Amino acid sequence: MTEAARKKPVQDIFAEYRLTPGVADELFDAQGHMRPVWRRFVDRFSRLTQEEIASRFERGNLYLRDAGVFYRQYSNDPLQEREWPLSHIPVILHEEEWAHICAGLSQRADLLEAVMADLYGPGDLVRDGHLPAELIAGSQQWLRPMVGVTPRGGHYLHFLAFEIGRSPDGSWFVLGDRTQAPSGAGFALENRMATGRIFPERFPRAHIHRLAGFFGAFRTAMEQLARGPAGRDRYAAILTPGPQNDTYYEHTYIARYLGMMLLEGEDLLVENGEAMVRTIQGPIPVGLLWRRIDAAFADPLELDSSSRIGTPGLMEAVRQGNLALVNALGSGILEMRAMMAFFPRISELLTGQPLILPNIATWWCGGESQRAYVRRNADRMMIGSAYAVDLPFDIGSTTALGGNFLNSEKRSIAEWIEAEGTSLVGQEAVSLSTTPAWVDAEEGGRVEPRPMTVRIFAARTPSGWHFMKGGYARIGKSGDAMALAMQRGGSVADVWVVSDKPVPQDTLAPPETGDFRRSTTGILPARSADNLYWLGRYVERTEDAIRLIRAYNLRLAQTDNPNDARLRRLRDFMDNYGYDLSRPIPPALIERIESARGCAAKVRDRFSTDGWAALNDLLKTTRRMTSTAQPGDDAARAMSVLVRKITGFSGLVHENMYRFSGWRFLSLGRALERADSLAALLAEFADPDAPQGSLDMAVEVADSVITHQRRYRVETSRNTVVDLLALDADNPRAILFQIQRIRQLADDLPHSRVNGRLAPISRAILPIEAEFCVRDPVEIDTARLIALRSELAHISDLVGAAYLR
Numbered sequence: 001m002t003e004a005a006r007k008k009p010v011q012d013i014f015a016e017y018r019l020t021p022g023v024a025d026e027l028f029d030a031q032g033h034m035r036p037v038w039r040r041f042v043d044r045f046s047r048l049t050q051e052e053i054a055s056r057f058e059r060g061n062l063y064l065r066d067a068g069v070f071y072r073q074y075s076n077d078p079l080q081e082r083e084w085p086l087s088h089i090p091v092i093l094h095e096e097e098w099a100h101i102c103a104g105l106s107q108r109a110d111l112l113e114a115v116m117a118d119l120y121g122p123g124d125l126v127r128d129g130h131l132p133a134e135l136i137a138g139s140q141q142w143l144r145p146m147v148g149v150t151p152r153g154g155h156y157l158h159f160l161a162f163e164i165g166r167s168p169d170g171s172w173f174v175l176g177d178r179t180q181a182p183s184g185a186g187f188a189l190e191n192r193m194a195t196g197r198i199f200p201e202r203f204p205r206a207h208i209h210r211l212a213g214f215f216g217a218f219r220t221a222m223e224q225l226a227r228g229p230a231g232r233d234r235y236a237a238i239l240t241p242g243p244q245n246d247t248y249y250e251h252t253y254i255a256r257y258l259g260m261m262l263l264e265g266e267d268l269l270v271e272n273g274e275a276m277v278r279t280i281q282g283p284i285p286v287g288l289l290w291r292r293i294d295a296a297f298a299d300p301l302e303l304d305s306s307s308r309i310g311t312p313g314l315m316e317a318v319r320q321g322n323l324a325l326v327n328a329l330g331s332g333i334l335e336m337r338a339m340m341a342f343f344p345r346i347s348e349l350l351t352g353q354p355l356i357l358p359n360i361a362t363w364w365c366g367g368e369s370q371r372a373y374v375r376r377n378a379d380r381m382m383i384g385s386a387y388a389v390d391l392p393f394d395i396g397s398t399t400a401l402g403g404n405f406l407n408s409e410k411r412s413i414a415e416w417i418e419a420e421g422t423s424l425v426g427q428e429a430v431s432l433s434t435t436p437a438w439v440d441a442e443e444g445g446r447v448e449p450r451p452m453t454v455r456i457f458a459a460r461t462p463s464g465w466h467f468m469k470g471g472y473a474r475i476g477k478s479g480d481a482m483a484l485a486m487q488r489g490g491s492v493a494d495v496w497v498v499s500d501k502p503v504p505q506d507t508l509a510p511p512e513t514g515d516f517r518r519s520t521t522g523i524l525p526a527r528s529a530d531n532l533y534w535l536g537r538y539v540e541r542t543e544d545a546i547r548l549i550r551a552y553n554l555r556l557a558q559t560d561n562p563n564d565a566r567l568r569r570l571r572d573f574m575d576n577y578g579y580d581l582s583r584p585i586p587p588a589l590i591e592r593i594e595s596a597r598g599c600a601a602k603v604r605d606r607f608s609t610d611g612w613a614a615l616n617d618l619l620k621t622t623r624r625m626t627s628t629a630q631p632g633d634d635a636a637r638a639m640s641v642l643v644r645k646i647t648g649f650s651g652l653v654h655e656n657m658y659r660f661s662g663w664r665f666l667s668l669g670r671a672l673e674r675a676d677s678l679a680a681l682l683a684e685f686a687d688p689d690a691p692q693g694s695l696d697m698a699v700e701v702a703d704s705v706i707t708h709q710r711r712y713r714v715e716t717s718r719n720t721v722v723d724l725l726a727l728d729a730d731n732p733r734a735i736l737f738q739i740q741r742i743r744q745l746a747d748d749l750p751h752s753r754v755n756g757r758l759a760p761i762s763r764a765i766l767p768i769e770a771e772f773c774v775r776d777p778v779e780i781d782t783a784r785l786i787a788l789r790s791e792l793a794h795i796s797d798l799v800g801a802a803y804l805r
Contacts, residue, residue, distance in 0.1 A: 536669025
């Protein structure tokens with residue numbers, strides 16, 4: 001793009017915006033007039049130059065990258081992460097139109113609750129023929145163990161999402177109901193943060209309804225439901241499938257944002273019908289779980305026995321009324337497209353009123369008579385229609401209208417029925433409305449209309465359904481109106497609900513009452529403690545390996561002789577840990593970093609964004625070096641880069657974390673690993689049989705060269721090295737320093753004293769500390785160092801037995 005093009009205002013950019021005949025548009029109404037709610041935004045946007053637009057959009061992208069926002073794309077690599085695909089121009093709706101939409105969705109939410117209550121209660125809708133028995137009984141989403149179970153609090157549904165679209169006549173209709181474990185609310189927050197970076201001006205910011213009030217109201221409702229009518233001290237938490245889930249980032253983000261525990265199935269146990277969280281202090285009751293896992297996987301005892309992410313007995317806790325789930329198990333039955341065909345009639349039956357927001361026109365082709373009808377009319381139905389199939393398997397994220405699956409198979413409906421014998425849901429084809437989206441081009445960007453749907457979130461509160469004033473829109477891929485899903489190349493935009501006047505600035509903060517009390521630091525699940533503990537160990541283990549690899553390559557560069565006795569000794573030593581030093585960047589080094597990253601991924605809700613970014617940077621840099629680093633001096637310089645990166649990570653995480661129990665386990669892991677690595681280092685390179693120069697290498701790897709020079713002012717000897725690296729209580733790179741650290745950390749852990757006596761961990765540490773305080777260097781021989789490693793392993797076992805199970 002030329003300099004003149006970059007500096008030129010884009011005043012005529014919307015003049016090139018071409019509407020599609022027969023398709024509604026968010027920017028222009030049916031008469032081709034710009035909607036009033038867009039005018040001020042378009043006026044300001046049109047004054048920007050191409051350069052300013054690119055700069056603003058990049059600010060939004062940088063925020064998302066720095067915050068670590070990602071989604072997980074379905075692939076052979078379960079941990080493959082993709083950058084968040086933000087469509088930078090928001091979708092703008094007026095608050096009056098939004099109020100009308102929410103009124104219709106509130107009615108629909110009550111209808112869904114009533115249908116759910118009937119399906120798992122009296123069953124009148126099926127018995128009286130308003131819902132086909134084969135549709136319900138044949139669905140894997142209908143869970144027989146929930147029949148007759150009254151949920152805690154009396155309601156089945158607490159958090160819903162609705163996919164809506166605008167039809168060609170300008171009215172809104174419902175494309176789908178999300179009742180199982182609706183996603184996207186956390187991403188809506190991040191979309192808003194990113195667009196705030198792009199458009200920071202007072203207008204539109206002051207006129208856009210904020211999202212925080214929605215989350216604050218829902219958090220309060222969940223906490224009240226968790227306590228129950230008796231006001232018992234039970235916690236509310238979020239239940240996630242884990243890091244392999246495609247929306248795991250959102251789970252961690254909401255947990256941090258709301259200050260709630262993020263749990264996996266293994267964090268929970270059920271005793272006597274009571275759901276308990278395994279914590280470092282012992283089991284603690286939990287009264288509510290915001291469920292982000294599919295219902296079938298929640299309890300392997302009563303539901304899917306193959307589940308590895310659920311909690312045995314969870315269904316019994318629900319049955320006894322001790323645990324509330326958001327949403328109730330079995331609510332996925334309401335998401336079936338076939339159900340939408342019956343909602344209009346059921347609404348008339350239950351409420352006497354038609355749906356304010358209609359469904360997309362839907363019919364269910366189940367049963368032999370309906371199949372015969374489809375066969376007779378297959379050609380007519382194929383023209384201008386889309387179809388969704390109730391398949392016996394999951395095909396992943398679907399688009400708003402489905403249909404492409406059948407088309408991609410190149411089979412007619414009749415052929416499908418004959419081949420599969422399955423039920424079909426037919427849906428009238430509609431043209432989704434379009435919205436402005438920015439498209440980059442060689443000579444500058446342009447705005448073009450893209451198809452879109454809007455996802456709206458609703459939360460049950462004591463005062464009724466509360467709707468997020470905003471949300472996110474799914475934007476179709478250019479040239480493919482059906483590619484709305486991110487998995488298929490779609491993007492996501494922020495949704496602004498705009499008022500004509502400035503709006504209140506809602507926050508999550510409670511009102512100031514003058515009665516301030518410092519809140520507790522919360523509880524630490526045993527799994528989180530376990531991952532923090534091993535994160536500390538893996539990071540320390542990685543740093544130790546980097547320093548040893550650097551020492552090897554420095555000496556290789558000096559001698560150009562791989563058969564040097566020191567190098568042979570170091571190769572053999574590292575080979576015991578799986579490191580192949582014939583490779584400048586041994587694969588085992590990447591494996592260690594990946595292990596650390598895996599632990600960090602499981603505690604993202606307790607982990608700083610900067611720390612996560614630093615760890616990712618370390619891994620990317622190391623992987624990149626595998627194709628560039630050469631043995632010797634080049635590899636040594638590469639290791640120096642990695643030393644700086646990993647110590648930077650350690651500083652960010654270790655020094656900036658609040659001194660709560662999680663920090664103690666992270667520090668405990670580091671201290672135990674460093675003490676063990678120092679014992680192994682001295683046993684190998686301070687041994688009397690070690691080659692000449694090994695002592696200098698030990699001091700170098702322990703990052704204590706300058707300290708040794710200042711302390712002893714002589715060349716290295718075994719006594720000086722052992723004194724400095726084993727017995728010096730002031731040297732962070734000494735065994736005694738780390739043992740004292742372990743003892744201090746253990747004293748601050750729960751149950752550090754039992755019946756007035758020291759717990760087993762402290763009793764195991766104290767004799768070692770006393771011995772290393774009184775011994776002379778000559779008394780710390782190789783055998784003692786090897787024995788110390790066994791003692792440290794025993795202490796690690798005691799930590800695991802006391803807290804990490």
